[in-house]
Amino acid sequence: NAGVTQTPKFQVLKTGQSMTLQCAQDMNHNSMYWYRQDPGMGLRLIYYSASEGTTDKGEVPNGYNVSRLNKREFSLRLESAAPSQTSVYFCASSHPTGGPGNTIYFGEGSWLTVV
């Protein structure tokens, strides 16, 4: 049981390049998320998906696109990377309702640097 797996773990991009962060979960969760984490800013939600085929904007969606390919996979795409998108990105999954046993499971993180 791998939990939430995201790739790549480290990536350096040049301004204007594009890339896709891949994420997969094997816990049969309906809800999946992409967060970014910046120093002093905490975790901020970029996009989430309540179920296969649906996606919704979070707090900071500008500059990103997402695809919920199937129940297991949720990808994040940067079409034209900017230095402001240098961050640590976390994919996560969970049941939609919080409470005992219904935690959000995070991936290990992807460190992205845009130069």
Next chain:
Amino acid sequence: GENVEQHPSTLSVQEGDSAVIKCTYSDSASNYFPWYKQELGKRPQLIIDIRSNVGEKKDQRIAVTLNKTAKHFSLHITETQPEDSAVYFCAASLNFGNEKLTFGTGTRLTIIP
């Protein structure tokens, strides 16, 4: 939208002493308040959570209290140990949901041996 403020941003306590981290939220309709712990270079992990119909919840050395009237909630760690050193994040959401959680900015807790 919801706004969650967390204080202090850094906290150092002697091993064995207690640590308290406080959060305030802006949306009175928020009803789910989890706390996450993130060790250096690792992923965040849930340590305790509370729903708005409960005023306090304990799990061994960790407790969370909620004051709905004042719109604030706190994390209490007693008998601190070196392994408690980490960054702690509070969060709040509506509909008891994991979706659209709003996180605080984090508290870096350092336990001094």
